[in-house]
Amino acid sequence: MSNTIWYTRCPVPTASGIAKQRDMFNSAFADSGWAVRNIRERGESGDKLNTHFSHDLDDSFREGGGSPPVWARANGADTSLLGVSFIEETLGLFVRADDDSIKSVPDLVGKRLALPVWPELIMNFFRFAAQKAFVSALQLEGIPESEANFVDVVETGDHFQLLNPSFSEGKERTIKSYYTCQAQALLSGEVDAIFAKGGEIAAMLAESDGKIRMLTNLIDAEPMWAKVNNATPRILTVSNSLVRENPEQVITYARTLLQAAKWAQTHHDEADVAMAKETGVTPADIHTYYTRDLYDKLMPELSVRMLDAVEVLKTFLYEHDFIDNNFSTEEWMAKELLQEAYSREGIDWRE
Known part of the structure; x- marks a missing residue:
């Protein structure tokens, strides 16, 4: 009987997604006595799937948006930070197409800015993402957050459908946009x-029949702090049960992600198809909503730049009461394991 490594990933471009689409985990662990399995194979109940956010499942990896793993660690999750990537994607503020009163970001002062409420979501990363985007857009214009007028909007979708979604297995997408209720409001x-952000904008705009326009795109901002959001950076975490007891398996997993990222660098068309499946949109949408250097940015790293992005994210979460423990990122890292993976793959370490 084999041991099990569990994985979960968000529906965004990641090295984990490439590795899954290309069946690289099965190849990498074929003779190891370990099987790599999707957390959904444990069952579809919320108490099983919530480990995507809480990372309380032993022998598991998670790659995706940065705020849930930071929240989990702040709440005592026994995890290590294994890698970080920063894949730039559209970070858009949207208004009604016929609203002539809003022509630029300063016009948002006094307006009603939507913050989503997901009643069953144990860590509301959607709310963090929206609040961070509005605050950053205003701050770029020299406008303090105190000028923002936030309004709650309840989203009624099933957030569990976003975890390792069925459309990533080639099935037809049947779920609505993650922003449906906000767009309706x-x-x-x-x-x-x-x-709204990333490829999911395509689904939202399709539902809105051309009646919504993008006011600004934060990915065009110059300073990194303004671009930091839930999925910029993406964070790779691992259960410390593996770090302590089976570090070789952690290295093998990390090597698989490095190999997947290297493959994507030289196979853009095939990678576009794989990423479209991962995100539930079309290859053309990947071109539209992600910068074209995305395949140079899939590789998880622990460079100063990536860690700076984590600090911006973590500080915002702390200052806005999403977490109550602004822990040390340095103490969270399993740097030596990622360094060993880089070494075995013959890749220069990124400082």
Whole structure:
């Protein structure tokens, strides 16, 4: 009987997604006595799937948006930070297409800015993402957060459908946009602006029939702090049960992700198809909503730049009461294991 490594990933471009699409985990662990399995194989109940956010499952890896693993660690999750990537994607603030009163970001002062409420979500990363985007956009214009008028909008979708989603297995996408209720609130005049990001914007705009326009895209901002959001950076974490007891398996897993990232660098068209499956959109949407150097940025690293991005994210979470423990990132890292993976793959370490 083999041991099990569990994995979970967000529906965004990641090295984990490439590795899954290309069946690289099975190849990497074929003779190890370990099987790599999706957390959904444990069952579909919320108490089983919530480990995607809480990372309380032993012998597991998670790669995806940065705020849940930071929240989990702040709440005592026994994890290590194994790597960070920063894949730039559209970070858009959207208004009604016919709203002539909002022509630029300063016009948002006094307007109703939507913050989503997901009643069953144990860590509301969607709310963090929206709040961070609005605050950053205002701060770039020299406008303090105190000028923002935030309004709650309840989203009614099933957030569990976002975890290792069925459309990543080639099945037809049947779920609505993650921003459906906020877009409806915008169109009905309940709010004046909403936030949406990445390839999921395509699904939202398709539902909105051309009645929504993008006011600004934070990915065009110059300073990194303004671009930091839930999925910028993406964070790779690992259970410390593996770090302590089976470090070789951690190194093998990390090597697999490095190999997947290297493959994507030279196979853009195939990688576009794989990433479209991962995100539930089309290859054309990958071109539209992600910068074209995305395949140079899939590789997890622990460089100063990546760790700076984690600090910006963590500090915002702490200062806005998403977490109550601003822990040490340095003490969270399993740097030596990622360094060993780089060494065995013959890749220069990134400082």
